[in-house]
Amino acid sequence: MQGSITYILIFSFISPCLCTRLNVGTTNDVYNVMQYGAIGDGKSDDTQAFSKAWSSVCASSGMSTLVIPSGKSFMVTGVNFSGPCNAKITIQMEGRIVAPSKENWKGGANLITMEYLNELIVDGNGHGEVYGNGGTWWNCPTCFRPGVLFFHACNGLNVRNLKITHSPQIHVYVMQCNGATFTHVSINSPATSPNTDGFGISYSTNILIQDSDIKSGDDCIAINGGSTFINATRVTCGPGHRISVGSLGRNKTTDKVSDIHVRNCTFTGTTNGARIKTVEDASVSVSFVTYRGFTGTSATDVAISLDCSSSGCYGIVLEENNIVSAQPGKKTSAFCRNAHGTATHTIPNVLCLIK
Ligand SMILES: *[C@@H]1O[C@H](CO)[C@@H](O)[C@H](O)[C@H]1NC(C)=O
Ligand SMILES: *[C@@H]1O[C@H](CO)[C@@H](O)[C@H](O)[C@H]1NC(C)=O
Ligand SMILES: *[C@@H]1O[C@H](CO)[C@@H](O)[C@H](O)[C@H]1NC(C)=O
């Protein structure tokens, strides 16, 4: 009796799968860059092999996987993983991908571009690393310098278990994407490396960066114009400058940012914790900002600075914050200019807000 019930249940689950297979054709196809001529010795240029493998995986149908295998090192100089593609693609980015030195750079603006893709998964499985060879660029801060990963017009993106190190400039740039989750992404560049933002986000919505560790020479996360519903949860930042919104105000029509949630993040050795920055001359309106549960130490006397333009900031709420001086016995203070709002249970005592 039980046997037959089990049989019926299994059958009813399997039959739709069989139909799907017959209709769609190939499913779960695996494309390995090694089959497309990649060498993986860290010196030979594997750019062409990556492009050929991508053309195949993009033209396939169903669920397809592009494998960049672990235990190898692939030197590429500008790769374009571009859609639209028929397949729903997973990139198993398990090997090491290395950029050439500055002298040998032949690519465009970024080491790896992924664009016009839906439901892309990039999984480093804890081994994958993309190394930008930034050390060969950092001594020329005024030179053009490429970023490492550029996600453009990707919807429903999922990036996880990946390391991104030593970018010449920004590490991960997210532009015009709707729906993206970054989980267990580790970014590592020295504190002294110029303009090496961890994440830069613009014109994007529904982006979540979680359980990730960012060490950089500039902002850990920079949220720029046109971005809404951006969350950073359980991110550790430092060394690095901060998690930042802006600068906003260069373009009055497009520089709107709203619904940003930074939660349970840790800042160590950063210039600031959370900062909203606007250009000085334009009257950018900043409103409904809550700072809750910040605890820690400040290296400067002014631990909280609410420095608004003459048009004012409104709806600023400070609750349950405790920021003491890093120097024992010293007191921290708060600074306000044109800031309207309330502060409760906050150290330093914020008496300068306008009700
Ligand atoms: C990537 O390739 C697509 C299709 O060939 C092209 O439209 C796009 O401009 C390329 N992007 C970059 C950054 O090279
Ligand atoms: C971001 O957090 C807000 C508030 O909790 C939540 O409503 C939203 O769904 C979150 N978005 C993402 C992409 O995680
Ligand atoms: C602002 O952005 C819009 C849309 O991209 C563009 O058309 C406009 O020229 C920009 N304005 C300035 C002052 O940069």
Ligand SMILES: *[C@@H]1O[C@H](CO)[C@@H](O)[C@H](O)[C@H]1NC(C)=O
């Ligand atoms: C943040 O941490 C608090 C305290 O550990 C926990 O209760 C809360 O669920 C966490 N929230 C998120 C979004 O991780």
